[in-house]
Amino acid sequence: MSSMRMFTLALATVALNVPAAMAENSSESDVKAIESLLLPNQYLADQLTTQSIAEVMLKDNIAGVSMAFIDHGEIKWQRTYGYADLNTLQPVTPTTVFAGASLSKPLAAVTAMTWVEKGKISLDGDINEYLKSWQLPDSEFTETQKVTLRHLIGHQAGVNNHVPRPYGVDETLPTVTQMLAGEAPYEGPPASLFTTPGERYQYSNPGYTIIQQLIEDVSGVRFEAAVQDAIFKPLGLSSSSFEQPIPEALMARRASGYTEQLSAYPYQLYPFKGAGGVWTTPTDLAHFVMTLIEDYHTGQDTLISQELAADMFARTPVRLGFKKHYVDGSDDIVFDHWGSIPGFTSYLVGSVEHQQALVIMTNSDNGFNLMAAIARTVAQHYGWQPTKPKVFQRVALAPEKLDAFVGEFGRPDGNEPQHAFQVRSEALHVAVDEEWAPLVAIGERTFIDPASNTTFQFLTDKAGEVRWLRVTLESGYNYDQPKQQSLADFIQQQLDESQVEGLAVALIRDGKVTFNQSFGVANVDTGTKITSETLFEAASLAKPVFAYLVLQQAALGVIDLDVPVHTYWSHPDLKPSPWNEQITARMLLTHTAGLPNWRSDTGGELRLLFEPGTDFQYSGEGYEYLRGVLQHELGLDDDGLQALVDQQITEVIDADWMQYTWHDAFLQRKAFGHRNDEVTDNHKHDNNFGAAYSLTTTAGDYAKFAAALMRDDTPLHADASRQMFALQKTLPTEVGQLHRALGFAVKQTSTGRLRYYHSGDSGDFRTYVHLYPDTNDGLVIFSNSDKLFASGLARSILEFLGNEWL
Structure with missing residues (x-):
């Protein structure tokens, strides 16, 4: 006999297991009033329905229950129900642990x-x-x-x-x-x-x-x-x-x-x-x-x-x-x-x-x-x-006010059921099991479904527009749901409010780019619109792409991540010293080599700030050092290194454009940057391959790269891709982060997930990538504006996607 069948028969036969000695010392009238008339968390006046403990146990498949009530230091009553073990039908007693x-x-x-x-x-x-x-x-x-x-x-x-x-x-x-x-x-x-x-x-x-x-x-x-x-x-x-x-x-x-x-x-x-x-x-x-x-x-x-x-x-x-x-x-x-x-x-x-x-x-x-x-x-x-x-009382609400609550709430891929509302016969209704259930107003923006004792509170933004729904179930459990609108509509609305000039957003779901759209203008003076083909400066998002190239070359045996890099190539601007001879590629990738971000931060002199491997300092100079190492070992100039990126990354992931060196085609496709609400003359570009900063690409192509890194069936080099997400636990912890990975910062969310991310800032371009390799999900945001982060736009997009993204 199944546990379910055995439980139903047993509990129906013996609903309560109360030792006689306990029953003699308990307040029977109190206990009976409680166990037979369980109250909901909320209900409409004059429409109360109750259940018994035994009924709920049968409905919710609860094997056993034990409870004790104490009053001024004395156990006033105890009750036990059901079974401690369904196989032996051992009943729950007050001494069951x-x-x-x-x-x-x-x-x-x-x-x-x-x-x-x-x-x-x-x-x-x-x-x-x-x-x-x-x-x-x-x-x-x-x-x-x-x-x-x-x-x-x-x-x-x-x-x-x-x-x-x-x-x-x-x-x-x-x-x-x-x-x-x-x-x-x-x-x-x-x-x-x-x-x-x-x-x-x-x-x-x-x-x-x-x-x-x-x-x-x-x-x-x-x-x-x-x-x-x-x-x-x-x-x-x-x-x-x-x-x-x-x-x-x-x-x-x-x-x-x-x-x-x-x-x-x-x-x-x-x-x-x-x-x-x-x-x-x-x-x-x-x-x-x-x-x-x-x-x-x-x-x-x-x-x-x-x-x-x-x-x-x-x-x-x-x-x-x-x-x-x-x-x-x-x-x-x-x-x-x-x-x-x-x-x-x-x-x-x-x-x-x-x-x-x-x-x-x-x-x-x-x-x-x-x-x-x-x-x-x-x-x-x-x-x-x-x-x-x-206990709620009915509130009279004018029928013309109900239209503000019509719509659908919740996310299609959310954990909670979605809710749809319509006005029918001058009353607000909610869809329940393909039927429309009438609601009763209990406040200006709050309604109750008397049949389920569920309340619906409509929450507004500063302008008074309904944006969220708070659902509170009969049990008291509640959750909030956004009013449904497309991601594109939401981004456009937020873009308008934030006054960010232009934006390109790509979303990765289960290793596939499922959303790739552009918003705003490439040049605020000309009004030229951004399209999915518009090229952005990736700024520091150049680093993860180059990090992959380094890891790929390491996997092919060109360099060893843990061999001092001076054995491959000595940086001409670093004076020889015992510290300099300790620097490895792994340290350079994780920003623990001791180099400054840029030598301009140290008076124009390139020197170490601390002994390699003992601290953290974000460093663009470190990535340029690695570029020099690869070029020396492979015998490539900047154009040759770009050709390697094209061959090993761009073509492999079927991307259109991932360019570190200048190309005349930029002029037709590249967005202008914006700083302090003005266009910057950012089409002036040197011809150097900047491993730390000079990548120009689209949000969609960058998302293709990120998606390929995460997938088990990646078209990229499998070992190099896995290494990108390997936590470097033996290295010093970055201030404010859990770990550095080989190319990304890593932070643990409040729910315990590991979020891999990187931001970019070249002054007039701001960029961001946000990845969850455990589910192969990710988000890429490119902007040609200095207001992406200050306006809160990037975080708003993450919040729209759901709490699991934060």
């Missing part, structure tokens, strides 16, 4: 705070002063503000996020320092910063792995022992552990985790303990949070001082362990934390003023909606104002 996932984070945070109370750590001091086994790398982001424990606890340290995978019992587990450094067997990126600490909120699992290491360094014991000593042992929480694997006594009571289709996950290990490694019960966690509430109200200092507890539950959006909810007209603060790991979801929520808390744990990937509904119903029942369901 679940993977707590991110509910580990408040435990880790409070453990660290106990060391603050002992004076061993400062909540607001530089975290590196206390870390011994590993150090968070300094960068431009830490020049004015260091990372503190407060930042890490509150997800405001600017640390990248990454969701690590669980490990099998037979796999080698990475150490904490290996996870932080991004070293094997860990498969994730290293912990690094992407913004200045304290400037913005970004949920971060690696941030809590740093806390895990901090606790071990300060306490001198393993993380699990430190939490045991600080929390579990003093509070008598005998059903909780961070050990991996968990102790045998808890293993016997462990729930099995299940997918949304009720397929069982194997038992897994979580070495990222501070971020998500705890096994526990709702009862243990309820006692933990109630102790914090009591520390806040009574100053008993069981876990933390009243002063620190006041910080934790302060009426501010800044987190110190929990997210907080509060509303005008109520003194209450409701705090909460969610947890999710394959096979398990969990939720912890409490009211500071009512001194009550609820903990729910499920052995399902699909428990969020159920847990949110239970929590809302508990908030309604016990009067927790900040998180009670929203």
Whole structure:
């Protein structure tokens, strides 16, 4: 019998598993009112529909649920539903242990705070002063503000996020320092910063792995022992552990985790303990949070001082362990934390003023909606104002105002369903399952679908035009969607607003150039339009193309990337010295050779600024040095080197024009640059091959090159193409970047993806390339204007493409 069939029959027969002893001590009327009348997050007055816990479990395929409600330090009631294991039909009981996932984070945070109370750590001091086994790398982001424990606890340290995978019992587990450094067997990126600490909120699992290491360094014991000593042992929480694997006594009571289709996950290990490694019960966690509430109200200092507890539950959006909810007209603060790991979801929520808390744990990937509904119903029942369901009243809206909301919203390739709106019979309707559902106005620009309890809020720009739609589902989950318009229409609109003179944009999807269009003028004085054939100065985007040529020649054995380049050709303008003899092609490609950007920066003298390989300095001179090396080894002049580019790159990718040296045909096709709203006389061009700067091409041809680099079936040299995206982890980190690759800068996004990019700036031309080799996607932007970046136009295009591009 399938797990689905067995589950349906079993749950339909035995919906509740409540031990008699527990039932005798519980508030039966409270529990029954909650479990049978689950409330939506929002609904229209007089149109409330409810569900029971058992109904939602059957609908959402949730194998088992356990929850505990604590009131003024005493467990007021507990309830368990369904099964800890569907194969054996072992029921969930109050002592069944679940993977707590991110509910580990408040435990880790409070453990660290106990060391603050002992004076061993400062909540607001530089975290590196206390870390011994590993150090968070300094960068431009830490020049004015260091990372503190407060930042890490509150997800405001600017640390990248990454969701690590669980490990099998037979796999080698990475150490904490290996996870932080991004070293094997860990498969994730290293912990690094992407913004200045304290400037913005970004949920971060690696941030809590740093806390895990901090606790071990300060306490001198393993993380699990430190939490045991600080929390579990003093509070008598005998059903909780961070050990991996968990102790045998808890293993016997462990729930099995299940997918949304009720397929069982194997038992897994979580070495990222501070971020998500705890096994526990709702009862243990309820006692933990109630102790914090009591520390806040009574100053008993069981876990933390009243002063620190006041910080934790302060009426501010800044987190110190929990997210907080509060509303005008109520003194209450409701705090909460969610947890999710394959096979398990969990939720912890409490009211500071009512001194009550609820903990729910499920052995399902699909428990969020159920847990949110239970929590809302508990908030309604016990009067927790900040998180009670929203009840909307009808608002009269003139029919002529509805036309502003007509249209389609969302992206065809987005993660959320698109929404279309029409006015029918003087009412706004939304398309649902090929039918048109009437909406009810509940505000000037907000409507609700009473059948699904979904609200639609239309958001406007500064001019009052509807540009976005905010969708909030019955569960409370919400997301924003743009009003649909073509990429071309959007770019034209943004171009007009930004006053950028001209633009060419090419989009790469799955290794293919799917969009290649031009906008604006090639010369603002003549009004000549830019076309797809218009040539732009690529500026520093010349470097990645030349880097590929160098890597190709290295793959063919012409040079070795790690042999000092002076053995091939000594730069005539560099005085011989021990430092100069250390420079390699790899250092020149990654800007770590010590050369200045241009010799004009050092008074006209070409000299090294630091010992090669010890620091970073972006350098056009370095690429010109490599040009000289290749020309010497291949016996080519500038025209010969251009012929090699034509043969090895331009013709191979079926491009039309990728020219480093001057050609008379430029005059018919090349855009004029613009600076300070005036045309520049940029058609004067020397005849030199400038590896760092002189490439002239189209956005479409450059996109062909970038696409070919990323594809597995690349027509380019396969080894050289792969090398272009190889992270140079052994080299010094560029200020503000995660790594340099061989031709690109690389930054980790807040979601953990690696973005390869390069910008170009020749004053009157600005250019940008932005690549994601993991999906073979990319964007190329060429402009003949000095306003591309200052106007925010480049970022606006990325934002239009979606959050996954940022």
